[in-house]
Amino acid sequence: MSNVQNAPRSIQRKMSTFLSAGRFPWYNIDGKPVEPFIIGMAGGSASGKTSVSTRIIRSLGVPWVILLSMDSFYKPLTPEQVAAAHRNEYDFDHPNAFDYEALHQTLLNLKKGIKVDVPIYDFATHNRLDKSQTVYGANVVVFEGIFALYDKSVRDLMDLKIFVDTDADIRLARRLKRDIAERGRDIRGVLDQYRKFVKPAFDEHIYPTMKYADVIIPRGLDNVAAIDVITKHLARQLNDRGLSLKVALSNINVKKELPSILRTLKPTNELKALLTIIRDRTTSRHDFIFYAERLSRIIVERGLAELPFGNADVITPIGSIYKGVIWKEQVCGVSVIRSGATMERGLRSVVKDIPIGKILIQTDPSTGEPQLHYCKLPSDISQRYVLISDAQIATGAAALMAIRVILDHDVPQDRIIFLSLIAAPLGLHTIANAFPSVRVVTAEVDQELDDQGHVVPGFGNFGDRYFGTY
Ligand SMILES: Nc1ncnc2c1ncn2[C@@H]1O[C@H](COP(=O)(O)OP(=O)(O)O)[C@@H](O)[C@H]1O
Numbered sequence: 173m174s175n176v177q178n179a180p181r182s183i184q185r186k187m188s189t190f191l192s193a194g195r196f197p198w199y200n201i202d203g204k205p206v207e208p209f210i211i212g213m214a215g216g217s218a219s220g221k222t223s224v225s226t227r228i229i230r231s232l233g234v235p236w237v238i239l240l241s242m243d244s245f246y247k248p249l250t251p252e253q254v255a256a257a258h259r260n261e262y263d264f265d266h267p268n269a270f271d272y273e274a275l276h277q278t279l280l281n282l283k284k285g286i287k288v289d290v291p292i293y294d295f296a297t298h299n300r301l302d303k304s305q306t307v308y309g310a311n312v313v314v315f316e317g318i319f320a321l322y323d324k325s326v327r328d329l330m331d332l333k334i335f336v337d338t339d340a341d342i343r344l345a346r347r348l349k350r351d352i353a354e355r356g357r358d359i360r361g362v363l364d365q366y367r368k369f370v371k372p373a374f375d376e377h378i379y380p381t382m383k384y385a386d387v388i389i390p391r392g393l394d395n396v397a398a399i400d401v402i403t404k405h406l407a408r409q410l411n412d413r414g415l416s417l418k419v420a421l422s423n424i425n426v427k428k429e430l431p432s433i434l435r436t437l438k439p440t441n442e443l444k445a446l447l448t449i450i451r452d453r454t455t456s457r458h459d460f461i462f463y464a465e466r467l468s469r470i471i472v473e474r475g476l477a478e479l480p481f482g483n484a485d486v487i488t489p490i491g492s493i494y495k496g497v498i499w500k501e502q503v504c505g506v507s508v509i510r511s512g513a514t515m516e517r518g519l520r521s522v523v524k525d526i527p528i529g530k531i532l533i534q535t536d537p538s539t540g541e542p543q544l545h546y547c548k549l550p551s552d553i554s555q556r557y558v559l560i561s562d563a564q565i566a567t568g569a570a571a572l573m574a575i576r577v578i579l580d581h582d583v584p585q586d587r588i589i590f591l592s593l594i595a596a597p598l599g600l601h602t603i604a605n606a607f608p609s610v611r612v613v614t615a616e617v618d619q620e621l622d623d624q625g626h627v628v629p630g631f632g633n634f635g636d637r638y639f640g641t642y
Pocket residue numbers: 215216217218219220221222223224316346347350392393394
């Protein structure tokens with residue numbers, strides 16, 4: 173997810189992620205992501221590309237929409253080029269001013285649902301800022317820029333191509349006002365740059381890309397009718413792609429045999445005693461927390477046994493060699509809030525200094541579908557093994573979403589270990605069907621789900637019992 177609060181106002185306006193609600197599943201029951209809808213929005217400078225894009229996005233009312241600006245992909249300049257830019261001697265309106273390879277890769281990754289780092293551009297310094305913006309997850313991507321329709325490989329990624337056609341005088345007037353107010357320019361500079369570069373480039377390179385557009389919007393934002401037609405078309409297209417994981421889950425084949433992704437704890441009486449206390453409705457909150465955390469630690473230890481080890485010989489205090497082993501890889505935790513957070517203490521007490529990310533997934537009461545509301549993960553997660561924690565697996569819908577998020581952050585399936593205290597067979601089959609290389613560690617497999625989706629016999633609402641929010 174993105175955060176541009178600290179960027180200058182002009183940048184914030186251009187690089188936005190519209191997250192008006194939780195994100196519904198963006199993958200099918202086989203765990204494969206469904207591609208976002210990509211719109212290309214070209215037109216002359218100050219024609220209204222950003223304004224039209226924002227209006228369409230707001231009217232669409234779809235959550236998880238990204239407005240990506242081509243400015244982010246201006247090639248970095250040398251100090252000499254920056255000096256030339258300040259003298260109005262650098263041509264920012266030539267197609268060669270942009271890095272199409274980086275641009276193509278970014279759009280491709282967004283299309284695949286993979287997390288991307290988008291450079292943040294600063295018009296005042298004519299260069300990228302040191303920090304970038306992490307963008308993850310989109311139902312719709314609107315990509316706007318003067319050369320948005322210029323490059324064929326970029327065009328080929330688009331589902332809809334739009335050209336905003338606004339009168340040249342109006343464009344110049346708006347550019348004057350905007351560049352002075354937002355981009356640190358003066359009147360002379362803007363007019364000089366317009367005459368030398370902006371106008372010739374429009375006539376020679378930008379206007380000709382209009383032929384690639386599916387839709388042309390004369391007069392930009394003022395053309396209410398055109399924007400309305402486009403919004404309705406988009407809404408229909410998105411509706412046709414609608415996914416219902418809930419319906420698909422009810423068709424999962426729950427075989428008698430449990431899937432091979434499962435790792436259960438050894439069924440000792442000690443384990444049974446812990447589960448008896450946790451499952452007992454009369455257990456006090458104090459005892460519940462104590463024994464739940466004790467069980468979490470055992471689950472985490474079992475999860476760590478799944479990691480790869482290497483040989484390590486050590487010398488003992490009496491000078492003898494011990495042929496030992498060490499963990500070979502770095503690990504991190506990701507807790508599925510709320511009940512997964514109850515296992516964090518267990519994780520911390522077993523793995524020293526473990527970074528722990530968080531994912532908030534809630535079930536939408538009207539549709540029964542899981543929704544992703546929040547996601548904050550360690551930045552180097554792709555270099556680590558990931559222990560996802562959630563107290564129980566019921567239908568597997570939340571687990572599927574959590575695993576999909578981690579995969580979208582470049583973690584291979586076989587580096588993901590899902591830790592849960594108990595699991596229902598349906599949830600295990602759901603995970604195994606979509607992600608057969610993920611491993612699930614649990615204390616016990618319960619019998620089934622009741623009509624309301626509760627795990628039976630289960631332990632009730634784990635989060636409420638742990639946090640005291642009955
Ligand atoms: N229809 C309009 N009426 C008045 N001002 C507009 C209109 N459309 C855009 N603007 C203003 O013109 C400037 C350039 O518009 P913007 O949408 O950023 O263009 P672009 O993204 O094509 O460069 C902005 O300051 C914007 O607020």
